[in-house]
Amino acid sequence: MKEMDQYNFAYLDEQTKRMIRRALLKALAIPGYQVPFASREMPMPYGWGTGGVQVSAAVLTPEDCFKVIDQGADDTTNAVSIRKFFQRTAGVATTEHTEDASVIQTRHRIPEEPLKEGQILVYQVPIPEPLRFLEPRETETRKMHALEEYGLMHVKLYEDIARHGEIATAYAYPVKVEGRYVMDPSPIPKFDNPKMEMAALQLFGAGREQRIYAVPPYSRVVSLDFEDYPFDPSKAEHPCALCGAEHTYLDEVIVDDDGGRMFVCSDTDYCAARRAAGHRGAMAAPYEEEETAG
Amino acid sequence: MIDANAWQQANPLFSVRGLSKSYGGRIGCADVSFDLYPGEVMGIVGESGSGKSTLLNCISGQMAPDSGEVLFDTRTEGLKDTRKMRESERRMLARTDWAFVHQNPRDGLRMGVSAGGNVGERLMAVGARHYGDIRDSALDWLGRVEIAADRVDDRPSAFSGGMQQRLQIARNLVTGPRLVFMDEPTGGLDVSVQARLLDLLRGLVREMGLSAIVVTHDLAVVRLLADRLMVMKSGHVVEAGLTDQVLDDPQHAYTQLLVSSVLQV
Amino acid sequence: MIEIENVGKSFTLHNQGGAVIPVMAGATLRVAPGECVALTGASGAGKSTLMRMIYGNYRAAAGRIAVGGVEVTGAEARQIIALRRHTLGYVSQFLRVVPRVPTIEVVAEPLLMVGESAEAARARAAELLTRLNIPETLWGLSPTTFSGGEQQRVNIARGFAHAYPALLLDEPTASLDPVNRAVVLGLIEAAKARGAAIIGIFHDAGARAQVCEREVDVSAFAVRAA
Numbered sequence: 001m002k003e004m005d006q007y008n009f010a011y012l013d014e015q016t017k018r019m020i021r022r023a024l025l026k027a028l029a030i031p032g033y034q035v036p037f038a039s040r041e042m043p044m045p046y047g048w049g050t051g052g053v054q055v056s057a058a059v060l061t062p063e064d065c066f067k068v069i070d071q072g073a074d075d076t077t078n079a080v081s082i083r084k085f086f087q088r089t090a091g092v093a094t095t096e097h098t099e100d101a102s103v104i105q106t107r108h109r110i111p112e113e114p115l116k117e118g119q120i121l122v123y124q125v126p127i128p129e130p131l132r133f134l135e136p137r138e139t140e141t142r143k144m145h146a147l148e149e150y151g152l153m154h155v156k157l158y159e160d161i162a163r164h165g166e167i168a169t170a171y172a173y174p175v176k177v178e179g180r181y182v183m184d185p186s187p188i189p190k191f192d193n194p195k196m197e198m199a200a201l202q203l204f205g206a207g208r209e210q211r212i213y214a215v216p217p218y219s220r221v222v223s224l225d226f227e228d229y230p231f232d233p234s235k236a237e238h239p240c241a242l243c244g245a246e247h248t249y250l251d252e253v254i255v256d257d258d259g260g261r262m263f264v265c266s267d268t269d270y271c272a273a274r275r276a277a278g279h280r281g282a283m284a285a286p287y288e289e290e291e292t293a294g
Numbered sequence: 295m296i297d298a299n300a301w302q303q304a305n306p307l308f309s310v311r312g313l314s315k316s317y318g319g320r321i322g323c324a325d326v327s328f329d330l331y332p333g334e335v336m337g338i339v340g341e342s343g344s345g346k347s348t349l350l351n352c353i354s355g356q357m358a359p360d361s362g363e364v365l366f367d368t369r370t371e372g373l374k375d376t377r378k379m380r381e382s383e384r385r386m387l388a389r390t391d392w393a394f395v396h397q398n399p400r401d402g403l404r405m406g407v408s409a410g411g412n413v414g415e416r417l418m419a420v421g422a423r424h425y426g427d428i429r430d431s432a433l434d435w436l437g438r439v440e441i442a443a444d445r446v447d448d449r450p451s452a453f454s455g456g457m458q459q460r461l462q463i464a465r466n467l468v469t470g471p472r473l474v475f476m477d478e479p480t481g482g483l484d485v486s487v488q489a490r491l492l493d494l495l496r497g498l499v500r501e502m503g504l505s506a507i508v509v510t511h512d513l514a515v516v517r518l519l520a521d522r523l524m525v526m527k528s529g530h531v532v533e534a535g536l537t538d539q540v541l542d543d544p545q546h547a548y549t550q551l552l553v554s555s556v557l558q559v
Numbered sequence: 560m561i562e563i564e565n566v567g568k569s570f571t572l573h574n575q576g577g578a579v580i581p582v583m584a585g586a587t588l589r590v591a592p593g594e595c596v597a598l599t600g601a602s603g604a605g606k607s608t609l610m611r612m613i614y615g616n617y618r619a620a621a622g623r624i625a626v627g628g629v630e631v632t633g634a635e636a637r638q639i640i641a642l643r644r645h646t647l648g649y650v651s652q653f654l655r656v657v658p659r660v661p662t663i664e665v666v667a668e669p670l671l672m673v674g675e676s677a678e679a680a681r682a683r684a685a686e687l688l689t690r691l692n693i694p695e696t697l698w699g700l701s702p703t704t705f706s707g708g709e710q711q712r713v714n715i716a717r718g719f720a721h722a723y724p725a726l727l728l729d730e731p732t733a734s735l736d737p738v739n740r741a742v743v744l745g746l747i748e749a750a751k752a753r754g755a756a757i758i759g760i761f762h763d764a765g766a767r768a769q770v771c772e773r774e775v776d777v778s779a780f781a782v783r784a785a
Binding site for chain 2: 001134147148149151152154155158159161162163225227228229276
C-alpha cells in the first residue's frame with residue numbers, strides 16, 4: 001500500500017471537509033465575519049497552524065500546487081513540516097515560488113509578489129477576535145460585531161497614541177472589511193495591510209478558537225486610524241542587505257557579538273528571485289556561491 | 295433668565311408606566327409609574343431589598359421588566375417605548391442620551407485603559423475619529439471633574455476611590471446625555487469625598503440641565519441632590535413627592551419610620 | 560400675591576398608634592405685593608408650620624394656598640420646584656448646604672438656578688456678603704464652619720440673592736448685632752419697595768414695627784386640645 005492510501009485525501013475525512021467548506025462559503029458571503037466551526041484535533045499542537053491546516057485541507061484538490069510560508073520564509077521548521085504534511089497526506093505538488101502556487105498557507109506574512117486571481121491565501125490565526133484586547137466577554141464582542149459598535153477598537157488606537165505618540169500597533173493591525181466587519185488580519189505586519197485588497201482569495205482559520213473568516217477577491221479592506229494620525233504602513237528604513245530591495249518588509253538579523261546586524265527581506269522566495277535577476281544588496285555574496293549553497 | 299413658566303410647556307423626558315418585575319413568585323417591583331421632566335433629579339430611597347435596584351435596572355434597560363412601559367423622549371421620534379426599540383437603538387441610547395453611574399466605579403470604567411481613553415470611549419463610539427479633538431474633550435472633562443490634566447494617561451487603578459468615581463462621571467457625561475441613572479453614586483466613598491462629589495453633581499446637573507434618577511439609601515444625599523423623591527418598600531412605591539416634603543412631613547408609616555431612623559450627627 | 564384660605568394641618572403618627580395631632584384649622588391670610596405681614600403668637604402656635612405649608616414643605620391637610628397664582632396645595636412637585644426657583648424665596652433659621660462648598664457659591668446658587676451668568680451671580684453674591692459684613696477672607700470657605708450669626712447672614716444673603724416676588728422670612732434678625740440687623744431690615748425694605756410680598760416671623764418687636772404693615776396672630780388658627 002502506498003503511503004497516500006493510508007489517509008483520506010488531505011488527511012481530513014470528507015464530512016469534516018464539507019463542514020469546513022460550508023463555513024468557508026458562509027465566511028465568503030459575509031466578508032470579515034467570524035464563522036464558528038467544529039475544529040478538529042490535528043496531528044500537531046495548537047499554535048502551529050491547526051486552523052490554517054484545516055482550511056488548506058478543505059480547499060486543496062489533487063491538481064493544486066501548495067506553498068507554505070512562516071514569517072515569509074519557506075524553510076523554517078513550521079513551514080517545512082506543514083508542507084511535508086500535505087505532501088504526504090494529499091500528494092499535491094509543492095513549491096517555494098509564490099507565482100507557481102495555487103494555495104499558499106501563511107503564518108504572519110503576505111508574499112511580496114502580488115497575488116493573482118485564482119490563487120488562495122490561507123492564514124493561520126491565533127486570536128481571531130480584534131476586540132478581545134479590551135472586551136474579554138465573547139457574548140459582548142459578538143453583540144458588538146452584530147451592532148457594528150466598533151468604538152472600542154479606536155480606544156485601543158487612542159491608547160497607543162497616548163502612550164507612544166503614534167499608533168504603535170505594528171502587527172495584527174485591525175481592518176474594516178467592505179465597510180462592515182472589523183477584522184483581525186492575523187499577526188501580519190501592518191506593512192502588509194494594504195496588500196489585503198488583492199485579486200486572490202483570502203481565508204483565515206483559527207483552530208484553537210474554532211473560527212473561520214474570509215475576504216473575497218477585490219474586497220475593500222481599510223486599516224483603522226484617526227484623521228490626525230492616519231494609518232502608516234511603515235517598515236524599517238533600510239534596503240534589503242541581500243537583494244537591495246527598498247519596498248519590501250525586512251527582518252533584522254544579528255550577525256555577530258558586537259551588535260552588528262543586517263536587514264533582509266522576510267519573503268525568502270521574493271529575495272531569491274530578485275537576486276537571481278541580478279539585484280545586489282550591500283552585504284550580498286556573489287550569486288553563484290548562493291546557488292551552490294542551495 | 296429661564297422662564298418661570300417653562301415647566302408648563304415641557305413634556306416629560308422620561309415616563310414609566312405600570313412597570314412590574316418579579317423573580318418567580320417574589321416581587322421585585324410592582325406597578326411603578328412616574329414622569330421625569332427635563333432638569334429634574336429624582337431620588338429613589340428604600341432599604342435593601344425594597345426593589346429600588348430592580349427598578350433602576352428595569353428602567354435603564356439593563357433588565358427586562360415583566361410588564362409596563364418605559365418611555366423616553368427621543369431626539370428624532372419623541373416619546374418612545376424603549377422596550378420596543380431594537381437592541382441597536384437601545385444601546386445607542388445608552389451611550390449617547392443616557393448615562394449610568396455605577397456604585398462601584400470598577401463596574402463603570404475600563405480599568406486597563408487610561409483616564410483619557412475612558413472618557414474618550416463614548417466619543418469614539420459615536421464616531422469621533424480625530425485624536426486631538428478627543429483628547430481635548432477628555433482633558434476638558436477631567437478638569438470639570440477636578441482631575442489634574444497630568445493624570446490623563448494614568449490608568450484608573452492608580453486613582454483613589456473618589457477620583458475613580460469622578461472619572462466615571464466624566465466618562466458618562468462627555469457625550470452630553472440628557473438622562474443619568476445613578477446607583478448609590480456616593481456609596482463607597484469617605485464622607486469628606488462624598489460632599490465634594492455631591493457638589494460636583496449638583497453643579498453638572500444645573501449647568502447641563504441634566505435629568506437624573508438617583509438610587510440611594512442615604513437620605514442626606516437625596517435631600518441635597520434630588521428635587522423629588524420616591525420611597526419604596528417591598529417593591530411598591532409607598533410615597534412620592536417633593537424631596538423636602540416627603541422627608542419633613544412624611545405621610546406614610548414606612549416613610550415616617552425611615553426618616554425617624556436616621557441618626558443625627 | 561400670597562393667598563391662604565381656610566388652611567388646616569394635622570400630623571398622623573403612624574408609628575405611635577396612628578395618633579392624629581391636629582395643629583391648625585381655618586388659617587386665612589392675604590398678602591399683597593409690596594406688603595410685609597408678621598406672623599405672631601406664642602411659641603408652638605404654628606407660625607413655622609404655616610410658613611412651611613406656604614413653601615410646600617409641609618402638606619396642607621385642608622384649605623387652599625396660592626402664591627403668585629400658583630396653587631401650592633395639590634401642586635405637582637415640579638410646579639413647586641419652579642415656584643421656589645423663580646417666585647418664592649425662603650430664609651429659614653437653619654443653613655442647609657452641601658458641606659465644603661464655598662460661601663460665595665452658596666449665595667450665588669439661586670441666581671445660577673434661574674439661568675443667571677456665573678459672573679453676574681458671583682458679583683451679586685459678593686455685593687450681598689459685603690453688605691452683610693461677611694469678611695472677604697471667609698467667602699472661599701464653607702459656611703458650615705461659621706458661627707451662628709455668620710451662618711444666619713449667609714442664609715439671608717442667599718435668600719435675597721434673587722429678586723423673588725414673594726418671600727418667607729423665619730426670624731431673619733435673630734442673633735444679629737445692631738449693625739447687621741439694620742442691614743437686614745434695609746434689605747427687607749428694598750424688597751418691599753420693588754414689590755415683593757413678604758411673610759415673616761419676628762420675635763424682635765422693633766424690627767416687626769419697622770418693616771411690617773400688619774400682624775396676624777396665628778394663635779387664632781390653633782386647634783385647641785379637646
